[in-house]
Amino acid sequence: MFRIIRGFAINVPLKTTPSPDTGDLPLDEFRARANELVAWIADYLGHPERYPVLPPLVPGATLAALPTAPPDDGEPMRKILDGFERDIVPRLTHWNHPGFLAYFANTASVPGILGELLATALNSNAMLWRTGPAAAELEQLTTDWIRQLIGLQPGWFGMITDLASTSTLYALAAAREADPALDIRRKGLAGRDLPTLRVYCSDQAHSSVQKAAMTLGIGSDNVVTVESDAEFRMKPDALQAAITADRAAGYRPIAVVGVLGTTSTTSVDPLDAIADIAEREQLWYHVDAAYAGVAGAVPEMRHHFTGLDRADSVVVNPHKWLFTPMDCSVFLTRRPEALKRAFSLVAAYLETAEQDTVLNYMDYGFQLGHRFRALKLWMVIRAFGARGIADRIRHHCAMAQEFAGWVRSEAASGWGVEAPHPFSVVCFRHDTGGSLAESNAHNARILDRVNASGEVFLSHTVLRGRYVLRVAIGNLRTDRGHLARAWALLQQAAGATAPAPG
Ligand SMILES: Cc1ncc(COP(=O)(O)O)c(C=O)c1O
Structure with a gap:
């Protein structure tokens, strides 16, 4: 195992038969393999560039490399780990690579x-x-730490789910149940004399x-997408x-x-103005702060959060x-009783x-089992501290602002920033003076060429018909x-893929 990265020397003899006492593998085998794994992970985190951030994209390649049937007899862990390094790792997209600048870049940090x-x-x-x-009480504690970090007043119920998609589903389930007269939980929606329910969000949600x-x-069809303004924020009117x-x-x-940090541009909806409307109309007000919520740890960014405290739920x-x-x-x-009713x-x-x-926690969601996610969150927050988190977020935002400056400085050669960039994401593109369709295709080619380098991985979005490139900073090891390397590759690619004049 780990020959590619570090080589290894193991003194513990290989044992492949289960322990007669437990049926599990023997614990000296566990110690040996775990020590190797930790060393491998440390090398991986220290030298992630040894793998291309985006692997060669060959559909079916992993399946073709692996046996189609499960083994009849147990295999040695050493062999399994070798296979992991040989067949799996090189075919992964490496989210922990510092050149990962796509979607919302993130980090599996050491404490995490x-x-x-x-x-x-x-296995709690x-x-x-x-x-x-x-585990349950640590979850109460860590979710309350998140509340404090983002500047909400006391009095919120917190729960950890797998994904923002689940959290938003829970918000809308609670909204659906908030009026007990509808009694949807019991009677369902179909075949009843019920008005059609409507949910509102911006066209950027x-x-x-x-x-x-x-x-x-x-x-x-009953999610009404409300128009956003020139800066991609929901129009309250x-x-x-x-x-x-x-x-x-x-x-x-x-x-x-409402959204605090939209997916394409990280725009922030006018949270306070939406709260006024939600209050007046007696609507459940959910704020999706999946990406940018953590920026609330940075005091000078708190102005984006005005009105968040008036939400019924936040992710x-x-x-x-x-x-x-x-x-x-x-x-x-703030309304766990509606969630519980649901x-x-x-x-x-x-x-x-x-x-x-x-x-x-089983009372507050559709799942029974509840993973111990609070442990890693507790360790991350303790290891970095509120100030350390704020410093890291601030640094990411500063790098994004600098990148935007580089793009702006090349306006004469066709580069331009396409949206405000309040956090750590910049949307930009290169224009060649051709039609919109030509320019869109040109930017898509730039993206493909840059991503084929294996050094950086960027993604795109479409803003009002314009194909736009995105640089998203969120990995702790991105510097x-x-x-600068991404910017050099982008400029080279723009030169190499520009349509011929005339
Ligand atoms: C603003 C926003 N909300 C929700 C989601 C969904 O997140 P998850 O993958 O955790 O469901 C995303 C994903 O990028 C997002 O950008």
């Missing part, structure tokens, strides 16, 4: 990796408080809002007009989703910009003597040098 390792070893399942008392509506039976028109047409508005993803390994999404709500169902075999006095 250690926390994940321990959580796996403990806090579905009930008694099946993981410390993440597709998870539609997916939640699809899953909950609200229907994607357009929101109000849409709600008024829907009410007049007999629809039943139930929720509005912040530590696995995006809080250096926590996938997956970890924090769902906060989901609590206590089967006889899950009843406990203390159920009325403790927090059983100015990686950005």
Whole structure:
């Protein structure tokens, strides 16, 4: 194992037969392999550039390299780990590579990796408080730390889910149940005399809002996408007009989703103005701060958060910009009773003597089992501290501003920044003076060429018909040098792929 990166020397004899006592592999085997693994991980984190950030994209290559049937007899861990290094690692996209600048770049940091390792070893399942008392209470504590980090007042209930998509689904499930008269939990939506439910978000909101509506039976057509302004922020007037028109047409508005850090440009909806409307119209107000929520740890960025405290629920993803390994999404709500009304169902075999006095997380979601994600989050926050987190976020934002400056400085050669960049993402493109379609194709070619380098990986978005490149900074190991290299590759690619004049 690990010949590619470091070579190895192992004194412990290989044992492949299960321990007669337990059926598991022997613990001296575990110690040996675990020591190797930790050394491998440290080398990997220290030299991630040994692998291309984006692997050669050959569909089916991994499947073709692996046996199609499971082994009849157990194989030595050494052989399995060799296979991992040979067949799996080179075909992965390396999210922990500092040249990863696509989507929302993120980090599996050292404290996060250690926390994940321990959580796996403990295999705790806090579905009930008694099946993981410390896990459940640590989750209460760490989600409250997130609340404090982002500047919300006390009084929020917190829960960790896998993904923001789940957290937003929970928000809309609670919104659907917030009016007990609808009684959808019991009677469902179909074949009843119910008005059609409506949910509102801007045309820049993440597709998870539609997916939640699809899953909950609200229907994607009933997610009304409200126009955004020139800076990609929801227009409150357009929101109000849409709600008024829907009410007049007999629809039943139930929720509005504001976004703090949209997926394409990281724009921030006018949270306070939306809160006014949500309050007036008695809608559940959910704020998707999956990416940018952590920026609330930076005092000079708190102005983006005005109005957040008025939300009914908020999602912040530590696995995006809080250096926590996938997956970890924090769902906060001021109205946990609506969430509980949506989901609590206590089967006889899950009843406990203390159920009325403790927090059983199974009561607040559709899943029973509850992974111990709080452990890694606790370790990350403790290891970096509030000030350390703020410094890291601030640094990422400063690098993004510098990158935007480089792009702007080449305006004469066709480069331009395409959207405001309040956080650590910059949207930009290169124009050749041709038609929109030609320019779009040109930028797509630039992206392909840069990504084929294996040194950096960027992604794109489309803003009002314009194909736009994105640089997203979120990995702790990304430094100015990686950005400078990305910029050099972009400029080379623009020169190499520009359409011939005339
Ligand atoms: C603003 C926003 N919300 C939600 C999501 C969905 O996140 P997840 O993958 O955790 O479901 C994303 C993903 O990038 C996002 O950008």
